[in-house]
Amino acid sequence: MTMLSSPEKLECARKDIVSRIDPTKPCISVCAGAGCLASGAAEVIAAFKTELEFHGLTTEVNTKGTGCPGFCERGPIVMIYPEEICYLRVKPEDVAEIVSHTIKEKKLVDRLLYVDPATGEKATRESDIPFYKNQQRNILSENLRIDSKSIDDYLAIGGYSALSKALFQMSPEEVMGEVKKSNLRGRGGGGFPAWRKWEESRNAPDPIKYVIVNADEGDPGAFMDRALIEGNPHSILEGLIIGAYAVGAHEGFIYVRQEYPLAVININLAIRQAGERGLLGKNILGSGFDFTVKVHMGAGAFVCGESSALMTALEGRAGEPRPKYIHTAVKGVWDHPSVLNNVETWANVTQIISKGADWFTQFGTKGSTGTKIFSLVGKITNTGLVEVPMGVTLRDIIEKVGGGIPGGKQFKAVQTGGPSGGCIPEAQLDLPVDFDELTKAGSMMGSGGMIVMDEDTCMVDIARYFLDFLKDESCGKCTPCREGIRQMLKVLTNITTGKGKEGDVELLEELAESTGAALCALGKSAPNPVLSTIRYFREEYEAHIRQKKCPALSCKELIAFHIDPDKCKACGTCFRQCPAEAIDGGKKRIHVIDQEKCTKCGTCFDVCPPRFGAVRKISGEPVPAPIPEEQRAMA
Amino acid sequence: MSEIHLQIDGKEVVASEGMTILDAAKTVGIAIPTLCHHEKLEPYGGCRICTVEVEVRGWPKLVAGCIYPVEKDLVVRTRSEKVDKIRKVLLEEMLAHAPDAEELQALAKEYGADRDRFEKEPSFCIHCGLCVRYCAEIKKKHAVGFVDRGSNREISFIPEIASKECWDCKECFPLCPTSALQAAYVLAESLIPQPDAEVSSCSCSCSCSGKSGTGE
Numbered sequence: 001m002t003m004l005s006s007p008e009k010l011e012c013a014r015k016d017i018v019s020r021i022d023p024t025k026p027c028i029s030v031c032a033g034a035g036c037l038a039s040g041a042a043e044v045i046a047a048f049k050t051e052l053e054f055h056g057l058t059t060e061v062n063t064k065g066t067g068c069p070g071f072c073e074r075g076p077i078v079m080i081y082p083e084e085i086c087y088l089r090v091k092p093e094d095v096a097e098i099v100s101h102t103i104k105e106k107k108l109v110d111r112l113l114y115v116d117p118a119t120g121e122k123a124t125r126e127s128d129i130p131f132y133k134n135q136q137r138n139i140l141s142e143n144l145r146i147d148s149k150s151i152d153d154y155l156a157i158g159g160y161s162a163l164s165k166a167l168f169q170m171s172p173e174e175v176m177g178e179v180k181k182s183n184l185r186g187r188g189g190g191g192f193p194a195w196r197k198w199e200e201s202r203n204a205p206d207p208i209k210y211v212i213v214n215a216d217e218g219d220p221g222a223f224m225d226r227a228l229i230e231g232n233p234h235s236i237l238e239g240l241i242i243g244a245y246a247v248g249a250h251e252g253f254i255y256v257r258q259e260y261p262l263a264v265i266n267i268n269l270a271i272r273q274a275g276e277r278g279l280l281g282k283n284i285l286g287s288g289f290d291f292t293v294k295v296h297m298g299a300g301a302f303v304c305g306e307s308s309a310l311m312t313a314l315e316g317r318a319g320e321p322r323p324k325y326i327h328t329a330v331k332g333v334w335d336h337p338s339v340l341n342n343v344e345t346w347a348n349v350t351q352i353i354s355k356g357a358d359w360f361t362q363f364g365t366k367g368s369t370g371t372k373i374f375s376l377v378g379k380i381t382n383t384g385l386v387e388v389p390m391g392v393t394l395r396d397i398i399e400k401v402g403g404g405i406p407g408g409k410q411f412k413a414v415q416t417g418g419p420s421g422g423c424i425p426e427a428q429l430d431l432p433v434d435f436d437e438l439t440k441a442g443s444m445m446g447s448g449g450m451i452v453m454d455e456d457t458c459m460v461d462i463a464r465y466f467l468d469f470l471k472d473e474s475c476g477k478c479t480p481c482r483e484g485i486r487q488m489l490k491v492l493t494n495i496t497t498g499k500g501k502e503g504d505v506e507l508l509e510e511l512a513e514s515t516g517a518a519l520c521a522l523g524k525s526a527p528n529p530v531l532s533t534i535r536y537f538r539e540e541y542e543a544h545i546r547q548k549k550c551p552a553l554s555c556k557e558l559i560a561f562h563i564d565p566d567k568c569k570a571c572g573t574c575f576r577q578c579p580a581e582a583i584d585g586g587k588k589r590i591h592v593i594d595q596e597k598c599t600k601c602g603t604c605f606d607v608c609p610p611r612f613g614a615v616r617k618i619s620g621e622p623v624p625a626p627i628p629e630e631q632r633a634m635a
Numbered sequence: 636m637s638e639i640h641l642q643i644d645g646k647e648v649v650a651s652e653g654m655t656i657l658d659a660a661k662t663v664g665i666a667i668p669t670l671c672h673h674e675k676l677e678p679y680g681g682c683r684i685c686t687v688e689v690e691v692r693g694w695p696k697l698v699a700g701c702i703y704p705v706e707k708d709l710v711v712r713t714r715s716e717k718v719d720k721i722r723k724v725l726l727e728e729m730l731a732h733a734p735d736a737e738e739l740q741a742l743a744k745e746y747g748a749d750r751d752r753f754e755k756e757p758s759f760c761i762h763c764g765l766c767v768r769y770c771a772e773i774k775k776k777h778a779v780g781f782v783d784r785g786s787n788r789e790i791s792f793i794p795e796i797a798s799k800e801c802w803d804c805k806e807c808f809p810l811c812p813t814s815a816l817q818a819a820y821v822l823a824e825s826l827i828p829q830p831d832a833e834v835s836s837c838s839c840s841c842s843c844s845g846k847s848g849t850g851e
Contacts, residue, residue: 301784318781323680323702476762476781476788478681480721483728486786487753513717514724517686517697 003278005286007164013277014161017152026061026103027081029144030090033068033227034262035384036075040091041065044076047095052103061103064153067143067231070385071131074114079126079144086126087112117381117403134400136363137387138371139347143231148266151273154234160279162354166242167287170353175246176202179349181357183369188214188305188342189420189446190521191368191435194349197339200329201247204337209249211240212333212340215256215263216310218302219418220469222449224373225343227385229256229263232347233270237293239346241284242353244291247339252293255310259300268295302419302473305447306522307332307340309475320475321520342447344373364390368434372445378415378452381406388433395429398452409454412552413536417446419466419473420525422532423459442532444525458554459537460544464492466529474523481523484515488530497557500545505534549620556600559619563604565590565627567614570634574604574615588634592626641709656687656700656711667700667713668722668742670729670812671763676772678702682729682763684742686721688712697721719746727752729761733813736761759813760790766807776800779807 004010030036030045048063069077074088080102087098090112101107114123116130123129126144146153154160166175180195201209213236217225229236240252256263271293274280282290296314303309304319311333313319332338341349348370352360361369368390374397376386381403388397394414398404405411413423422443424431431437435445453462467489476482488511494500512527534541543549550558563574563583568590575585582598585591591614593604608615639650643660650659655678657667670682678701685700690710700713712718726748730739734750734757743750762781767790770779778796781788792801 303784323678323699325698325703470785472785472787474785476784476786477764479683479725479728479762482762482786482788483725483731487728487731490754510720510724514721514728517683517699517721517725519680519683519699 003276005278005283007168007285010155010160010164010285014155014158017156021156024082028061028063028098028103029066029079029081030063031067031069031075031077031144032065032148033072033075033143033230034223034260035068035072036077037262039075039089041076043092044078044090044095047092048099051095051099055099055104057099057103064147065149066146067148068140068227068385069126069144070135070137070140070227070387071129071382072385073381073383078112084125084127086114086124086129088114131382131384131386131401131403134396135387136371136389138351138363139228139232139235139344140373140385140387142235143227146232148231148233149269151234151270151277154232158354159234160238162350163238163241163279164285166245166353167285167289172202172246172248175242175353178357179246179352182348182352182360183367184345184348184352184360185368185435186342187344187348187372187447189417189444191445194341194345197327197329197341198243198247200327201249201337201339204330206336207248208251208336209247210333210336210338211244211247211249211252212310212314212338213240213252213254213256213346214305214307214310214340214342215254215260215267216298216305217257217260217343217447218305218473219447219449221377221451222375222418222447224375224385224448226260226263228343228347228373229260230266233263233267234274235350236343236346237267237270237274237280239349240293241280241291242349243339243341243346245289247337249339250290250292252291253314253333254293254295255298255304255314256295257300258297264295264297271295301475302469303475303520303522306520308520310340311338318475320477321522323519344448365432365434367436368445372433372448374433374448374450376402376450376452378450379405379409379454379457380452390434391432393430393432394424397433397450398429402452405452405454407454409456411452412455412457413453413459413462415443415451415453415462415529416449417444417528418449419470420444420522420528421446421449422528423453423462423536424532425536428536442535443528456552456554458496458550458552459533459540460492460550461496461552461555463529463533464489464496467492467526470526474526478519478523480515481518481520481526484511484518484523485526487511488515488527492530495541495544496550496555498544498548498555500541502545504545505538505541508534543620547620551619553617553619555619559600559617560595560623561593561598561600561602561604562616562618562623563591563593563608564614564616565592565631567612569612569614571609571612573607573609577603577607579603590627590632590634592632595623639705639707641705641707641711643711644713650705652705654705656689656698656703656705656709656713657685659705660700660711660713665713668745669701670738670761671765672701673765673769673810676765676768679764679768682725682761684722684725686718686725688715688718722746723748731756733757733759733761736813738812758789761813762788762790763812764790765810765812766790769807769810774800774804774806776804 052058076090078087078090101109114129184194185191298304301319304313306321307328308322309319314333328338364370371387371389373387386401413425415423438445470485474481491504512531515527518524543551575583580597580599582594605615637652646663648659648663667685669685671679680699680702687700723746726743730750731753766779771777778800779792782791
């Protein structure tokens with residue numbers, strides 16, 4: 001392992017690596033991100049290796065596991081270079097055909113290509129798939145180009161050239177100036193300008209300073225940071241070292257949740273590789289600048305994503321927020337100035353230094369520059385990670401990139417910003433994705449979780465779900481958060497179980513107001529799911545309270561299942577599948593649900609053949625009396 | 636130490652650097668209610684009953700008076716419709732746990748808080764943390780601590796330490812604002828076995844003393 005003791009040596013090493021890469025040589029890249037691994041990517045990679053060996057092609061064809069390209073819905077994803085052929089949902093049994101057809105005969109395996117559900121057209125290359133076509137993948141696209149465990153791959157695509165540029169061509173002030181000019185705002189939630197934290201830390205007289213990566217991604221359904229740190233750990237490390245240089249820090253931490261085992265492995269590996277090459281440690285690239293970094297594994301507390309709680313946890317104490325009347329940038333870990341930025345923010349720093357602030361600001365809006373990665377989940381056709389320029393509308397993300405709502409259902413709301421965010425209704429879908437615009441709408445950018453909901457989602461129940469999450473994830477230190485969440489959850493539970501009463505909505509609003517006195521941002525924003533659903537879906541609250549009706553037909557205590565005697569064809573499907581044995585029926589006998597026995601699992605509703613459509617959900621009205629025994633026999 | 640001029644409830648106040656809003660208010664006879672604050676202990680900011688409104692560069696915000704440091708030209712309102720409303724709700728939430736606590740009742744009177752507004756959950760503890768922090772900061776024994784988080788958070792004595800240290804201390808008892816009973820009750824359980832009693836062979840994690848029938 002050669003130490004890269006100067007920028008020239010770095011460039012030499014890069015040239016050497018690149019010279020050994022034959023761009024015409026076929027390469028099979030398989031996504032080895034967490035999502036694809038869960039759907040069998042490791043078996044697919046193994047199958048490719050065996051198959052290539054069988055054909056004696058091991059030296060002629062490369063195989064590699066890459067980071068997550070984002071289209072998780074269709075994983076495992078296989079890309080074949082140099083043609084850039086994209087195969088989706090590949091199984092080990094497809095591998096033989098891919099090798100014999102595509103690799104040997106240069107022919108396509110049609111059934112593995114993307115088919116546009118609207119036009120029926122097939123797409124061969126990734127860039128032809130609408131999911132990708134409508135994105136601006138400045139950061140995510142690199143995931144696909146490299147083996148996340150190989151520093152050589154990262155160097156081959158220009159890795160650590162931004163660091164070299166910062167250390168040798170720029171003063172710390174110039175680095176700071178470039179980040180300031182880019183107007184990069186924190187990707188973790190608050191959207192606080194990164195340079196302000198940096199400047200505050202740099203100006204603090206304390207000579208011991210820290211820089212920290214916040215990889216404690218805890219929002220339900222969010223996995224942007226996971227994909228980045230698993231897929232391209234060096235880009236985050238590089239951003240962190242650049243930040244350390246600008247701030248004047250010589251020690252850093254990466255706070256990553258232990259529930260991300262692959263992220264922990266890959267970032268530790270990256271740190272070791274960078275150290276061996278002289279890109280970390282003493283006298284980086286011969287510049288005289290020293291920097292070391294440690295990985296700290298979080299123990300699974302959502303609240304530790306909050307900066308002061310994270311720092312308390314880093315110190316080895318229980319992760320509880322502290323008052324931040326003096327910023328952590330001035331007094332953070334062990335009371336030393338500490339700059340904490342999110343994974344995605346650090347990844348952006350690398351690009352800003354490499355390509356310049358002017359390049360960066362061409363994407364996005366004036367107030368929110370650059371791109372943002374969202375994890376698009378819920379009732380959406382294309383689940384996955386999407387990277388779009390700030391300022392695109394929510395509608396574009398959901399319809400163009402996400403492919404709309406599956407199953408012909410109606411869109412109802414999109415929840416942004418995780419448990420601290422809010423639900424945005426159809427009427428607001430043309431809102432641009434921008435830190436300030438989302439806040440104005442009663443939600444927030446958050447770290448980038450985006451949960452799409454359709455007509456079957458009850459908005460009161462969604463608020464209840466998030467409060468239930470927060471009830472356990474609040475640290476419990478301050479009264480407004482601990483007790484406010486407890487009481488709001490009780491009210492919401494009452495409403496969704498038919499025990500709501502007049503005045504409950506006002507009580508929720510009052511409790512939400514008092515939660516504003518909480519110690520940290522997590523507590524202060526905890527009522528957002530409640531307030532935003534009241535703001536946009538008040539009529540659903542009122543229906544639950546006044547008519548004991550769940551308009552989305554979702555709250556179990558407020559719905560009943562009923563078989564329409566005129567439509568039932570006595571096919572026996574529901575009768576056989578009802579797990580509660582609550583259906584009375586038989587051959588040529590109209591089926592009837594015993595409401596006493598029914599557990600409202602919905603199996604009968606799901607299995608009743610659509611051509612009959614005899615089972616229906618009822619809410620807010622009495623269940624029709626079962627038809628008398630003597631009338632049940634069918635002609 | 637440099638002088639800092641600020642305004643509290645319309646009064647011009649001269650404070651010195653390092654003072655909190657609570658300290659500064661005290662110098663001009665303005666009382667801000669507190670429950671978790673203690674002069675001998677590190678500032679905590681947990682109960683939030685000392686919440687006041689401040690204006691920072693024209694922006695109003697809610698802060699904890701017991702920890703917010705005085706700043707030049709700060710405008711503070713210790714009583715406003717918003718502040719009173721928040722204190723009232725916070726008191727009602729705490730009264731659900733400790734309905735008979737004298738300190739809470741006195742404040743409830745002042746802010747019109749209804750002790751029966753929320754369903755009772757008599758755990759008696761309002762999580763002020765005075766016992767926990769006193770034991771850690773002053774006594775340096777850590778015999779009592781918080782366990783779990785969120786709504787499930789509660790104070791708990793650590794039997795291994797408590798059985799050695801608490802017997803002749805009990806200095807945390809009078810600090811408890813809800814009733815010393817809570818501390819005493821939990822403590823009494825954890826104090827078994829007594830120092831000169833036989834060492835129990837029970838290795839379970841509760842404080843059952845290892846003799847059947849002594850627990851609940």
